[in-house]
Amino acid sequence: MAVWKDGEVRFVDRLEQDGQVFVPLARTNGALGRLRLPNAVLPCESVQALLHGLESLISQCVALEEKYIQVLADFALSTWIVDRLPVAPYLSVVGLPQSGKTTLLRVLSLVCRRSLLIADITSASFYQACARFLPTILIDETGSIRSNRTLRHMLRSGTTRDVVVLRRNQTFHSYGAKVISWLESPDDSALNSRCVPIPMFESKSTALVRADEPKVQNMAAELRAQLLRFRFENFKTIQPAPVTGDEVLRPRTRDLLRSLTAAYAKDVERSSVCEIL
Numbered sequence: 001m002a003v004w005k006d007g008e009v010r011f012v013d014r015l016e017q018d019g020q021v022f023v024p025l026a027r028t029n030g031a032l033g034r035l036r037l038p039n040a041v042l043p044c045e046s047v048q049a050l051l052h053g054l055e056s057l058i059s060q061c062v063a064l065e066e067k068y069i070q071v072l073a074d075f076a077l078s079t080w081i082v083d084r085l086p087v088a089p090y091l092s093v094v095g096l097p098q099s100g101k102t103t104l105l106r107v108l109s110l111v112c113r114r115s116l117l118i119a120d121i122t123s124a125s126f127y128q129a130c131a132r133f134l135p136t137i138l139i140d141e142t143g144s145i146r147s148n149r150t151l152r153h154m155l156r157s158g159t160t161r162d163v164v165v166l167r168r169n170q171t172f173h174s175y176g177a178k179v180i181s182w183l184e185s186p187d188d189s190a191l192n193s194r195c196v197p198i199p200m201f202e203s204k205s206t207a208l209v210r211a212d213e214p215k216v217q218n219m220a221a222e223l224r225a226q227l228l229r230f231r232f233e234n235f236k237t238i239q240p241a242p243v244t245g246d247e248v249l250r251p252r253t254r255d256l257l258r259s260l261t262a263a264y265a266k267d268v269e270r271s272s273v274c275e276i277l
Contacts (some may be wrong), residue, residue, distance in 0.1 A: 044226035061201035095200030110220035127172035
Protein backbone atom coordinates (compact mmCIF):
# COMPACT_ATOMS: atom_id res chain seq x y z
CA MET A 1 0.00 0.00 0.00
CA ALA A 2 1.43 3.37 -1.03
CA VAL A 3 1.01 6.15 1.53
CA TRP A 4 1.48 9.80 0.58
CA LYS A 5 2.36 12.34 3.27
CA ASP A 6 4.18 15.68 3.17
CA GLY A 7 5.32 15.11 -0.40
CA GLU A 8 6.85 11.71 0.33
CA VAL A 9 5.69 8.20 -0.55
CA ARG A 10 6.27 5.11 1.56
CA PHE A 11 5.08 1.53 1.09
CA VAL A 12 3.52 -0.24 4.06
CA ASP A 13 1.75 -3.52 4.82
CA ARG A 14 -0.68 -1.79 7.18
CA LEU A 15 -1.58 1.72 8.26
CA GLU A 16 -3.03 2.85 11.58
CA GLN A 17 -4.84 6.19 11.50
CA ASP A 18 -7.57 7.77 13.63
CA GLY A 19 -8.16 4.54 15.50
CA GLN A 20 -8.54 2.49 12.33
CA VAL A 21 -6.23 -0.09 10.79
CA PHE A 22 -6.03 -0.24 7.00
CA VAL A 23 -4.67 -3.41 5.38
CA PRO A 24 -4.39 -3.88 1.60
CA LEU A 25 -6.44 -6.67 0.08
CA ALA A 26 -4.62 -9.74 -1.15
CA ARG A 27 -4.00 -9.77 -4.90
CA THR A 28 -5.68 -13.18 -5.04
CA ASN A 29 -8.94 -11.57 -3.93
CA GLY A 30 -11.27 -12.14 -6.91
CA ALA A 31 -11.35 -9.29 -9.41
CA LEU A 32 -8.50 -7.50 -7.62
CA GLY A 33 -6.13 -10.06 -9.06
CA ARG A 34 -7.09 -8.91 -12.56
CA LEU A 35 -6.71 -5.18 -11.94
CA ARG A 36 -3.56 -3.58 -13.33
CA LEU A 37 -1.81 -1.58 -10.60
CA PRO A 38 1.38 0.50 -10.44
CA ASN A 39 4.38 -1.17 -8.81
CA ALA A 40 6.29 2.05 -8.12
CA VAL A 41 5.94 5.81 -7.74
CA LEU A 42 8.07 7.98 -10.02
CA PRO A 43 8.29 11.78 -10.40
CA CYS A 44 6.66 13.34 -13.44
CA GLU A 45 8.09 16.48 -15.03
CA SER A 46 4.72 18.07 -15.80
CA VAL A 47 1.21 17.26 -16.95
CA GLN A 48 2.32 18.16 -20.48
CA ALA A 49 5.08 15.54 -20.27
CA LEU A 50 2.61 12.94 -19.01
CA LEU A 51 0.21 13.63 -21.88
CA HIS A 52 3.06 13.49 -24.38
CA GLY A 53 4.19 10.14 -22.96
CA LEU A 54 0.68 8.72 -23.18
CA GLU A 55 0.28 9.93 -26.75
CA SER A 56 3.63 8.41 -27.72
CA LEU A 57 2.70 5.03 -26.25
CA ILE A 58 -0.74 4.89 -27.88
CA SER A 59 0.46 6.05 -31.31
CA GLN A 60 3.10 3.30 -31.40
CA CYS A 61 0.39 0.63 -31.21
CA VAL A 62 -2.67 1.94 -33.06
CA ALA A 63 -3.23 3.96 -36.23
CA LEU A 64 -5.45 6.94 -35.49
CA GLU A 65 -5.67 10.61 -36.35
CA GLU A 66 -3.73 12.87 -34.00
CA LYS A 67 -6.89 14.44 -32.57
CA TYR A 68 -8.08 11.02 -31.40
CA ILE A 69 -4.68 10.15 -29.94
CA GLN A 70 -4.91 13.34 -27.85
CA VAL A 71 -8.39 12.43 -26.61
CA LEU A 72 -7.21 8.95 -25.63
CA ALA A 73 -4.36 10.49 -23.64
CA ASP A 74 -6.81 12.88 -21.96
CA PHE A 75 -9.05 9.96 -21.07
CA ALA A 76 -6.22 7.86 -19.62
CA LEU A 77 -5.08 10.77 -17.46
CA SER A 78 -8.63 11.50 -16.29
CA THR A 79 -9.05 7.94 -14.97
CA TRP A 80 -6.46 8.70 -12.29
CA ILE A 81 -8.65 11.42 -10.78
CA VAL A 82 -12.12 10.16 -11.75
CA ASP A 83 -13.17 10.03 -8.08
CA ARG A 84 -12.80 13.83 -8.06
CA LEU A 85 -15.09 14.28 -11.06
CA PRO A 86 -18.87 14.73 -11.06
CA VAL A 87 -19.14 12.94 -14.42
CA ALA A 88 -17.15 9.86 -15.43
CA PRO A 89 -15.82 9.98 -19.01
CA TYR A 90 -16.71 7.22 -21.49
CA LEU A 91 -15.12 6.28 -24.80
CA SER A 92 -17.07 4.45 -27.51
CA VAL A 93 -14.63 2.63 -29.81
CA VAL A 94 -16.33 1.60 -33.06
CA GLY A 95 -14.88 -0.39 -35.93
CA LEU A 96 -15.07 -3.54 -38.02
CA PRO A 97 -13.02 -6.66 -37.26
CA GLN A 98 -9.27 -6.13 -37.78
CA SER A 99 -9.62 -2.39 -37.21
CA GLY A 100 -7.51 -2.44 -34.03
CA LYS A 101 -10.24 -2.09 -31.38
CA THR A 102 -8.92 -4.87 -29.15
CA THR A 103 -5.36 -3.58 -29.49
CA LEU A 104 -6.50 -0.13 -28.43
CA LEU A 105 -8.27 -1.53 -25.38
CA ARG A 106 -5.15 -3.46 -24.41
CA VAL A 107 -2.98 -0.36 -24.72
CA LEU A 108 -5.40 1.73 -22.65
CA SER A 109 -5.54 -1.02 -20.03
CA LEU A 110 -1.79 -0.53 -19.55
CA VAL A 111 -2.12 3.12 -18.49
CA CYS A 112 -5.63 3.66 -17.11
CA ARG A 113 -6.06 3.52 -13.34
CA ARG A 114 -7.14 0.12 -12.00
CA SER A 115 -7.94 -1.12 -15.47
CA LEU A 116 -10.10 -4.21 -15.91
CA LEU A 117 -10.34 -5.58 -19.47
CA ILE A 118 -13.35 -7.86 -19.91
CA ALA A 119 -15.26 -9.69 -22.63
CA ASP A 120 -18.32 -10.62 -20.56
CA ILE A 121 -19.66 -9.87 -17.07
CA THR A 122 -22.79 -10.41 -14.99
CA SER A 123 -24.69 -7.47 -13.57
CA ALA A 124 -23.85 -8.53 -9.99
CA SER A 125 -20.12 -8.70 -10.72
CA PHE A 126 -20.28 -5.40 -12.60
CA TYR A 127 -21.82 -3.53 -9.67
CA GLN A 128 -19.54 -5.19 -7.12
CA ALA A 129 -16.40 -4.36 -9.07
CA CYS A 130 -17.43 -0.71 -9.52
CA ALA A 131 -18.46 -0.24 -5.90
CA ARG A 132 -15.42 -1.95 -4.41
CA PHE A 133 -12.54 -0.92 -6.65
CA LEU A 134 -13.74 2.00 -8.85
CA PRO A 135 -11.91 0.43 -11.79
CA THR A 136 -11.59 1.64 -15.35
CA ILE A 137 -13.65 -0.99 -17.15
CA LEU A 138 -12.80 -1.76 -20.77
CA ILE A 139 -15.38 -3.94 -22.54
CA ASP A 140 -14.37 -5.71 -25.74
CA GLU A 141 -17.06 -6.37 -28.38
CA THR A 142 -19.85 -5.10 -26.15
CA GLY A 143 -22.59 -5.96 -28.63
CA SER A 144 -21.87 -9.69 -28.33
CA ILE A 145 -22.28 -9.84 -24.54
CA ARG A 146 -25.25 -11.72 -23.17
CA SER A 147 -27.94 -9.56 -21.55
CA ASN A 148 -26.73 -6.64 -23.65
CA ARG A 149 -29.81 -4.60 -22.78
CA THR A 150 -29.05 -4.93 -19.05
CA LEU A 151 -25.42 -3.98 -19.63
CA ARG A 152 -26.38 -0.85 -21.56
CA HIS A 153 -28.67 0.16 -18.68
CA MET A 154 -25.78 -0.22 -16.23
CA LEU A 155 -23.54 1.81 -18.51
CA ARG A 156 -26.07 4.63 -18.84
CA SER A 157 -26.35 4.92 -15.07
CA GLY A 158 -22.59 4.79 -14.51
CA THR A 159 -21.59 8.30 -15.52
CA THR A 160 -22.92 10.05 -12.40
CA ARG A 161 -22.33 9.34 -8.73
CA ASP A 162 -25.83 9.83 -7.38
CA VAL A 163 -27.44 6.90 -9.24
CA VAL A 164 -27.39 3.71 -7.14
CA VAL A 165 -28.89 0.24 -7.32
CA LEU A 166 -30.51 -1.54 -4.40
CA ARG A 167 -29.79 -5.28 -4.09
CA ARG A 168 -30.79 -7.23 -0.96
CA ASN A 169 -30.76 -4.12 1.20
CA GLN A 170 -27.34 -3.10 -0.14
CA THR A 171 -26.63 -0.19 -2.44
CA PHE A 172 -24.26 -0.44 -5.41
CA HIS A 173 -23.23 1.95 -8.14
CA SER A 174 -21.68 1.56 -11.57
CA TYR A 175 -19.87 4.91 -11.54
CA GLY A 176 -16.46 5.05 -13.17
CA ALA A 177 -14.56 5.66 -16.41
CA LYS A 178 -15.25 3.10 -19.14
CA VAL A 179 -14.22 2.17 -22.66
CA ILE A 180 -16.88 0.41 -24.73
CA SER A 181 -15.98 -1.40 -27.95
CA TRP A 182 -18.55 -2.06 -30.72
CA LEU A 183 -18.73 -3.31 -34.28
CA GLU A 184 -21.23 -0.51 -34.83
CA SER A 185 -22.66 2.18 -32.58
CA PRO A 186 -25.71 0.95 -30.65
CA ASP A 187 -29.18 2.28 -31.32
CA ASP A 188 -29.12 3.96 -27.93
CA SER A 189 -29.00 7.75 -28.09
CA ALA A 190 -28.85 8.10 -24.29
CA LEU A 191 -25.71 5.94 -24.06
CA ASN A 192 -24.11 7.46 -27.17
CA SER A 193 -24.54 10.96 -25.71
CA ARG A 194 -22.43 9.89 -22.71
CA CYS A 195 -19.46 8.80 -24.85
CA VAL A 196 -16.67 10.32 -26.88
CA PRO A 197 -16.70 8.43 -30.23
CA ILE A 198 -13.43 6.90 -31.42
CA PRO A 199 -13.77 5.48 -34.98
CA MET A 200 -11.33 2.71 -35.93
CA PHE A 201 -10.28 1.54 -39.40
CA GLU A 202 -8.00 -1.24 -40.59
CA SER A 203 -4.42 -0.13 -41.10
CA LYS A 204 -1.74 -1.61 -43.37
CA SER A 205 1.08 0.06 -41.41
CA THR A 206 4.01 -2.22 -40.59
CA ALA A 207 5.44 0.25 -38.09
CA LEU A 208 2.90 -0.49 -35.35
CA VAL A 209 4.07 -2.54 -32.38
CA ARG A 210 2.19 -5.03 -30.24
CA ALA A 211 0.91 -4.05 -26.81
CA ASP A 212 2.65 -7.05 -25.24
CA GLU A 213 6.12 -6.19 -26.53
CA PRO A 214 8.67 -5.50 -23.74
CA LYS A 215 9.29 -1.97 -25.02
CA VAL A 216 5.62 -1.08 -24.67
CA GLN A 217 5.21 -2.87 -21.35
CA ASN A 218 8.20 -1.08 -19.82
CA MET A 219 7.08 2.30 -21.09
CA ALA A 220 3.59 1.71 -19.70
CA ALA A 221 4.93 0.63 -16.30
CA GLU A 222 6.92 3.86 -16.04
CA LEU A 223 3.89 5.91 -17.04
CA ARG A 224 1.72 4.18 -14.41
CA ALA A 225 4.29 5.03 -11.74
CA GLN A 226 4.32 8.68 -12.88
CA LEU A 227 0.52 8.80 -13.06
CA LEU A 228 0.28 7.58 -9.48
CA ARG A 229 2.61 10.39 -8.41
CA PHE A 230 0.46 12.84 -10.36
CA ARG A 231 -2.60 11.59 -8.50
CA PHE A 232 -0.91 12.00 -5.12
CA GLU A 233 0.29 15.51 -5.90
CA ASN A 234 -2.89 16.89 -7.47
CA PHE A 235 -5.83 14.92 -6.09
CA LYS A 236 -7.01 17.50 -3.55
CA THR A 237 -6.78 20.50 -5.88
CA ILE A 238 -8.20 19.21 -9.16
CA GLN A 239 -11.54 20.69 -10.17
CA PRO A 240 -13.32 20.60 -13.54
CA ALA A 241 -13.25 24.03 -15.13
CA PRO A 242 -14.96 25.72 -18.10
CA VAL A 243 -13.28 25.18 -21.46
CA THR A 244 -13.18 27.94 -24.04
CA GLY A 245 -16.16 27.54 -26.35
CA ASP A 246 -17.98 24.94 -24.27
CA GLU A 247 -20.91 27.28 -23.66
CA VAL A 248 -22.36 26.22 -27.04
CA LEU A 249 -22.40 22.53 -26.08
CA ARG A 250 -25.27 20.62 -24.56
CA PRO A 251 -25.03 20.28 -20.75
CA ARG A 252 -24.12 16.56 -20.80
CA THR A 253 -21.49 17.08 -23.49
CA ARG A 254 -20.10 20.08 -21.65
CA ASP A 255 -19.77 18.06 -18.43
CA LEU A 256 -17.99 15.28 -20.31
CA LEU A 257 -15.56 17.75 -21.86
CA ARG A 258 -14.77 19.32 -18.49
CA SER A 259 -14.11 15.91 -16.94
CA LEU A 260 -11.70 14.98 -19.73
CA THR A 261 -9.74 18.21 -19.29
CA ALA A 262 -9.95 18.55 -15.50
CA ALA A 263 -6.46 17.15 -14.93
CA TYR A 264 -4.87 20.11 -16.68
CA ALA A 265 -7.76 22.61 -16.79
CA LYS A 266 -6.34 25.89 -18.13
CA ASP A 267 -2.67 24.85 -18.10
CA VAL A 268 -2.54 23.14 -21.50
CA GLU A 269 -4.02 24.26 -24.80
CA ARG A 270 -5.79 21.25 -26.34
CA SER A 271 -8.71 21.67 -28.71
CA SER A 272 -9.07 18.09 -29.97
CA VAL A 273 -11.87 17.12 -27.59
CA CYS A 274 -13.93 20.15 -28.61
CA GLU A 275 -13.51 19.22 -32.28
CA ILE A 276 -14.71 15.64 -31.76
CA LEU A 277 -17.62 16.52 -29.49
